[in-house]
Amino acid sequence: MTTPQEELLPSTRRALLHRIAVAQAEGRAPSLVAAVVRDGRTVWQGARTSVDGHGPDENVQYRIGSITKTFTAVLVLRLRDEGVLDLGDPLEKHLPGTGVGEATIAELLAHTGGLAAESPAPWWERTPGALRPELADVLGKQPRLHPVGRRFHYSNPGYALLGALVERLRGAPWEDVLRREVLEPLGLDRTSPRPQAPHAGGWAVHPWADVLLPEPAEDLGRMASAGQLWSTTGDLARFAVFLTHGDDRVLGVETVREMRAPAAPVEATDVADGVSYGLGLQIQHRDGRLLVGHSGSLPGFLAGLTISVADDVAAVVLANCTSGPPVSAVSADLVRIVAEAEPRIPEPWRPLPAVDPSVLELAGQWYWGTYAFGLRLTSDGGLSLEPLSGNGRRSRFRANGDGTWTGLEGYYAGELLQAVRHPDGTVSHLDLGSFVFTRQPYDEGAPVPGGVDPEGWRGIG
Template sequence: MSETPEPPAAPSEAAAPSTPVPATAVPVAGELLPATRRALLHRLARAQSEGRTPSMVGAVVRDGATVWTSGRSMMEGHGPDGDTQYRIGSLTKGFVAVLVMRLRDEGLLDLTDPVERHLPGTVPGGATIAQLLAHTSGLAAETPGPWWERTAGELRPEPADVLGTAPLKHPVGRVHHYSNPGYALLGALVEKVRGRAWGDVLRAEVLEPLGMARTSLLPQAPHAGGWAVHPWADVMQPEPLHDTGLMAPAGQLWSTADDLCRWAAFLAAGDERVLSAASVAEMRTPAAAPAPDWDAGYGLGVQLLRRDGRLLAGHTGSMPGFLAALWVSVEDGVGAVVLTNVTSGPQVATAAADLVAIVAENEPRFPAPWRPRSSADPALLALTGPWYWGTNPFVLRLEAERDIELAALNGRGRGARFRAEPDGTWTGLDGYYAGETLRVVRGDDGEVRHLDLGSFVFTREPYDPDADVPGGVDPDGWR
């Protein structure tokens, strides 16, 4: 990175820098109701006031378009807007993860590859790329001293300076242990495979296609200055600003609420110019099996949160002088961003989640109108209706154009949705059968005998004697 970091802004610049930059146009969908807009502004005002922060900006995106943006500041009449840059800390990790997923989708690497295959001499223990993405590599949470977030990257010129002499703190693949150095290695991996600086790759492959012109490695005016507020007194001092060098993939980026609304829309639906919807959904899937009653988890570069029955995906971020949070509820079609310029205090993760809830609950998404299918394949229609796994009743329903759903009728079986494949089979999309193959088994006469789902046999009657039930069926039948 060739740019020279700018010093923190003076207090008068903390909320509303004076350098003008043309605002990036953000599409605006249908207006929110006045009561919803007031509730959003009230929540943001509470977060700024109670969090004792120089400034704060919030935004909401609904169905892919920004519908609300507002800012609050310690200086009357100088609130930030959607084009004011803030440092976003660990939200950077999601961007790095997208670059890695692009390499996977292009066939240039596999997520199961040991990192050593691409970066020899770096990670001991055989940790894989997927484990770095999911923070299950066993690597240390931080670099050896000094504190990398408040010191220049020149102090860590080599990967060995990032990892230290004993980087493994846990057995590889056994536990989730958040690792900033792990993402430094992922940035190095992108550079090794692409042959260019990861920041340049990010600009060309992600930021430009998504229209995120105000997201950068170093601050660009107008931007907020970073501040530390005294915990016991209403006074503050500026935080240092450094280029973190090799650690930049863990938390270097600066962005705006406008740009991050675009990012939120991407995390909800994907974009074929950057990453398919299926690959983005893979990122939003828990990478390590969570507990049955889990409320927080991690996918591939994406944090997961369950709050009040709502599943949120996104990330939080912190760097000295800055806090950030972004959450998306795919089911509700709503995402929210909160950015602020203080080291600690405001609960930005909670505030962003509350912004999502305010819109989702006050203006719930209208379901898409029911419409009949464009065509009806008689062979597929013949598969619909009841099926039995042993004595457990299921029903098969036809969805979309060729996709299907297999659901337990009594609520005590393992159901799933399935995606149609070109060879006439279906692949499980969720639950126990995710990734498993469902196929139709026919007899010599071409008639359907049963369904095979990962070796489980589903028949038209409970223990149908005419089907190939494993272990056979008692010849005397039911009695």
């Protein structure tokens, strides 16, 4: 996967190095390592200072904290794609007796199950997981703080429940299932629940002095599926490619696209920050780009994974300090640097190899009431609908193979588009989720809801 760094321009490589150098120096991180992925392969790697006496590189493990949640979400969605569960199922259906079983699996994935952010004291990230061997110990006496499904409230115990769900349905420990179903197929050989040499040590940096304190690296026990993993920039770069393009051995492209779609209610503060949450992925609008990924932290470590799908650029930043460099912001900056300095070159336009005349005749201008839209055939055999002026509802549509199309995004996501024909085979109108689109505004020859005034269009003198 690694290719010569000369694939990026020297000026781009220097800008990337400058960004992580500033982050490491100003954030006072013992070490910081980063990688950039473009077009499905690693094109740049960088590191600052040493890790426990040896230089950090793409093979040195750091703890990645809550990026673990994205791996857990992948396991849950595999169960859904296999038909073992439905995201709308209440947890109680598959994992009874938790006391919070009315929350659906989708709500737990999106942090809208109403659960508390943390497990009961003591601080679980610095406490041996063996002290909480049961789910009841993770959830505590008041596991729910909000009505189910009403608001986004980030919950670490929620992902402990999802890990237990995976164990129940697979009949094996979470880490064994993860290794067999995700790590091995994707070639993530340096991702593991426990550290494997070479790995960084976790450090706390004194806020008022340039001195260090080692942090404990606890086994999180029942909370493992929320934050246990160790990984490298090399492995997380490969994981970023998977989250962008999918891999049928693990999850197909449609499912990873579903993971990247907003799934949680957005609060006013989140709207201002452009932040939302999908199914195991954080979503953010930054610098005019839609970014997805996840951040992670545990005592002694910070981690950030950021992807711009539109630019096909991703970045990973890992540091071994409890606080310091804003690694998620740094990873977003690395994406921006590459995307702006070397914008993606589009694939060459090519005509369709063949076209169905009955589909071709649908292309062109259509009206919903007086709103004008353009319907285009796309190179993948689908359709796209977009307003011809101003803002309006737009969507791409996937062909169903029976003369109908299903909306893929926006207002029309999941809605059915079909051409309604006269007995002689000519097109009368388009029906899109009961909306009638006609070739002329309020076409009197089409079944416009409410009918069309028989006197037609007129002026007012």
